[in-house]
Amino acid sequence: MLDITLTDSGYGQPMTKPDTDFELGSFLPYRMTVAAERLSAGLAKRYRNEFGISVAEWRVLVHVADAGAVSIREIHQRVHLEKSKASRAASHLEATGFLIKEVNGSDRRLVALKLTAKGVALMRELQTIALDYQSRLDELVAPYKSALEKALDAIMEDDF
Amino acid sequence: MLDITLTDSGYGQPMTKPDTDFELGSFLPYRMTVAAERLSAGLAKRYRNEFGISVAEWRVLVHVADAGAVSIREIHQRVHLEKSKASRAASHLEATGFLIKEVNGSDRRLVALKLTAKGVALMRELQTIALDYQSRLDELVAPYKSALEKALDAIMEDDF
DNA sequence: AAATACTCGTTTCATCTGCAACGATTAACT
């Protein structure tokens, strides 16, 4: 498709349209990014406003709650967080009393993150909210759920 | 599931596990976010290394290429970019000679972004790469493609 | 027409981000 309004009179001159069409709205990376932002937005906002917890902190909390005493490195690998981001999230959670940072006895380079009782209580609240949220989402995507999961698996596993 | 290693001896004391399990790995907002990052990463890196173009700039380019003379506001609404981000992306694209910014004649608050010939040439290259990328992705998610699209539509359209 | 309210794009500011460098610790090698 060639646009007749083109004025290709040299470098630096204004053009209104190129000769091909590309729809961002049907470009998968774009669509996935926007959809993911939308999915996270509601929950993230609530966590921030009601508990002062960021997404990074939420991920740290989940992993510590699930795996017990973990290192920064482990969080970095398991929940897709840059190690500096994981470190800062953990420090902030420690500062706000939701977890403690100890030195790992057998390897003193490692840190051992553990929830405090306050952290456990927080997690109980956050999990309840997250599970509610998840069930609303499940309802929304119910007809496509299994294909969606498989597509996500394919994206995560394959190299491209 | 109750973890017997709990030492709930008061506030601020270390805990190893809470009494419920929550799997981040099966939490849709998390999965979508990570998958979206993965989908964008390859292309974004290439655009950045080979052309010095950010994701925001890429979105601006696509919309200007598709819609001709557009305002910042229009970009903001159409391609899911904060207006300050759109403004900065446009300024950088102007500084590097890929587009020009004019004042809209009928409403002088508005800006009119138009590709330069250099911008059109860039877009031709970027689009080719993007379409190649898209076709590899399509291949990857082929079995789930239509369900995936419907799921994304549902996420974008519904309120939850 | 004057006053007020709104809109647009930019910029300011405080915060966030990712990368690289760093000190501390442990592992590997000779």
Added chain:
DNA sequence: AGTTAATCGTTGCAGATGAAACGAGTATTT
């Protein structure tokens, strides 16, 4: 053992980010 290499978490830094404020322009109201 002593040297070198690797790993861990933190931090310094430069650039990115989002929200709010701002000036310039336009719409609306009186």
